[in-house]
Amino acid sequence: MALKHKGEEPVPDAKKRKRVGFTKIDPGIEANECIKVFLVKNQDEVGDRSSFCIDPVDLNQLFGEDGKIYGYKGLKIDIWLSIVSFHGYAEFTFESTSDGGKGITDLKTALQNIFGESLIEKADFLESFSRESQCIRTVLSDGAVVRSVPLMGDETSETHVDAEVSAVEVIRMNLLNMPVGLLYSRLIPLVLLLVEGGSPIDIADPRWEIYFVVKKTRDKSGDYSMKLLGFAAAYLFYHYPDSTRLRISQILVLPQYQGKGYGRLLLESVNFVAVSENVYDVTFEEPSEYLQHLRTCIDTLRLLSFEPLKSAINSAISSLKEGNLCKKTSKLLSGPPPRMTEIVRQKLKINKKQFLRCWEVLIYVNLDPKDKKCMDNFKTSVSDRVRSDILDKDSENNGKRLIEVPNDYGHDMTFIVFQSNTDEEVDDQNGSLASDQSTTQEEQLNQLVDKQMKDIIEIAKKVSSFDNKQ
Ligand SMILES: CC(=O)SCCNC(=O)CCNC(=O)[C@H](O)C(C)(C)COP(=O)(O)OP(=O)(O)OC[C@H]1O[C@@H](n2cnc3c(N)ncnc32)[C@H](O)[C@@H]1OP(=O)(O)O
Numbered sequence: 115m116a117l118k119h120k121g122e123e124p125v126p127d128a129k130k131r132k133r134v135g136f137t138k139i140d141p142g143i144e145a146n147e148c149i150k151v152f153l154v155k156n157q158d159e160v161g162d163r164s165s166f167c168i169d170p171v172d173l174n175q176l177f178g179e180d181g182k183i184y185g186y187k188g189l190k191i192d193i194w195l196s197i198v199s200f201h202g203y204a205e206f207t208f209e210s211t212s213d214g215g216k217g218i219t220d221l222k223t224a225l226q227n228i229f230g231e232s233l234i235e236k237a238d239f240l241e242s243f244s245r246e247s248q249c250i251r252t253v254l255s256d257g258a259v260v261r262s263v264p265l266m267g268d269e270t271s272e273t274h275v276d277a278e279v280s281a282v283e284v285i286r287m288n289l290l291n292m293p294v295g296l297l298y299s300r301l302i303p304l305v306l307l308l309v310e311g312g313s314p315i316d317i318a319d320p321r322w323e324i325y326f327v328v329k330k331t332r333d334k335s336g337d338y339s340m341k342l343l344g345f346a347a348a349y350l351f352y353h354y355p356d357s358t359r360l361r362i363s364q365i366l367v368l369p370q371y372q373g374k375g376y377g378r379l380l381l382e383s384v385n386f387v388a389v390s391e392n393v394y395d396v397t398f399e400e401p402s403e404y405l406q407h408l409r410t411c412i413d414t415l416r417l418l419s420f421e422p423l424k425s426a427i428n429s430a431i432s433s434l435k436e437g438n439l440c441k442k443t444s445k446l447l448s449g450p451p452p453r454m455t456e457i458v459r460q461k462l463k464i465n466k467k468q469f470l471r472c473w474e475v476l477i478y479v480n481l482d483p484k485d486k487k488c489m490d491n492f493k494t495s496v497s498d499r500v501r502s503d504i505l506d507k508d509s510e511n512n513g514k515r516l517i518e519v520p521n522d523y524g525h526d527m528t529f530i531v532f533q534s535n536t537d538e539e540v541d542d543q544n545g546s547l548a549s550d551q552s553t554t555q556e557e558q559l560n561q562l563v564d565k566q567m568k569d570i571i572e573i574a575k576k577v578s579s580f581d582n583k584q
Pocket residue numbers: 308309310362363364365366367368371372373374375376377378379398399400401402404405408411576583
């Protein structure tokens with residue numbers, strides 16, 4: 115770590131200090147405002163502020179109780195993280211320091227709380243690019259290759275030597291393996307910075323596995339190097355009486371490699387292992403909205419090519435084509451036959467909740483968008499399903515009400531269902547309120563149906579584009 119002073123610190127002066135006692139208390143500076151984190155792949159990029167800069171989830175939450183740094187004027191912190199060895203180096207610049215009533219934050223300790231031992235001094239950091247140039251290869255060389263996909267062009271756009279042959283590989287390892295645990299410890303800062311709510315996993319627990327996605331490049335002489343693109347950590351839970359559930363707890367693709375299919379490759383590899391080792395099912399620990407979107411795209415694709423499901427999808431589609439929706443049809447659309455749910459879990463390791471998420475997309479992708487009646491029927495069935503998810507069939511009589519409430523999470527909407535004593539009671543209290551509420555409730559349900567339709571269409575489009583590329 116290096117400290118750079120832009121100006122002289124003010125000379126302490128008794129009179130001045132007395133006056134400071136009456137001035138405003140130091141408001142501090144938010145970590146988000148003064149810290150920049152760069153991912154660098156060689157020495158030349160260190161110190162160059164045009165290097166790849168990441169957008170952390172929220173640096174404030176990693177800094178003390180209120181996310182602020184105190185006692186500095188003009189503070190700038192640049193953190194350089196190597197994507198070769200995953201060491202880090204921090205450089206601070208500031209004009210002056212003074213205790214404005216909240217002390218002076220110990221930057222070194224604060225950063226060490228986040229970056230741990232991977233944070234090293236500049237000379238050591240610069241040297242690490244050559245010293246540890248093969249560190250990923252060394253750690254992963256005896257791991258089990260789960261998938262290997264040859265690269266035709268240079269998809270990571272960093273090397274372009276004709277004689278090189280590259281492949282993207284997914285390598286599975288146990289975190290109990292010491293060098294793997296050590297490598298994971300160096301990746302923890304990235305988890306804290308880039309995975310919302312991410313926290314370190316216990317590398318001493320033998321039930322943790324980690325899947326690394328790497329780019330492997332072999333030169334003319336047959337020698338090869340490896341570059342880490344991302345990883346996924348999975349936990350194996352006991353499932354009564356004699357099986358195991360596999361839960362994906364942390365997945366991260368390095369920002370410069372996101373959106374190129376590596377996240378998908380990681381998830382497909384975990385699914386492959388889950389099927390071949392016959393685990394009970396695959397679950398996710400608090401998936402982000404985006405990860406859930408990706409998961410649903412991948413599972414829908416798998417379900418589309420799953421032969422035993424075809425007749426169930428076809429009968430749902432014929433019912434939609436036939437005409438007006440009757441109760442039976444609506445039920446068929448609101449969920450797959452229970453027998454299929456079990457087969458899907460056994461064969462594809464997709465659990466019931468996730469299968470339900472994919473079901474409407476599976477039907478939608480098989481519909482003809484020009485068939486208006488069919489499309490209308492589909493929307494009606496989605497609407498019926500949303501209503502029954504949120505309100506019981508008898509909601510009009512049992513007093514359940516859906517209301518929109520503000521939330522702290524930036525979601526578009528949050529709904530809560532509450533049960534009032536009786537409708538009569540509400541009517542007695544305020545007759546017009548009851549009718550206003552039911553109008554609002556209807557509007558909110560309609561909005562929810564529209565949002566679900568939008569999600570279904572978006573995933574269906576994505577799935578169709580994947581399908582064409584395969
Ligand atoms: C349980 C948890 O860990 S929750 C936290 C999840 N992790 C994070 O939030 C950390 C930050 N995010 C990430 O690391 C990544 O974005 C991940 C892991 C969520 C996804 O990894 P990525 O490599 O970016 O995903 P991938 O490239 O496979 O898919 C992303 C997009 O590329 C598209 N894509 C994937 N494969 C291909 C392909 N072969 N051709 C064209 N497009 C493709 C996908 O459809 C998707 O597009 P969309 O956003 O328009 O729908």
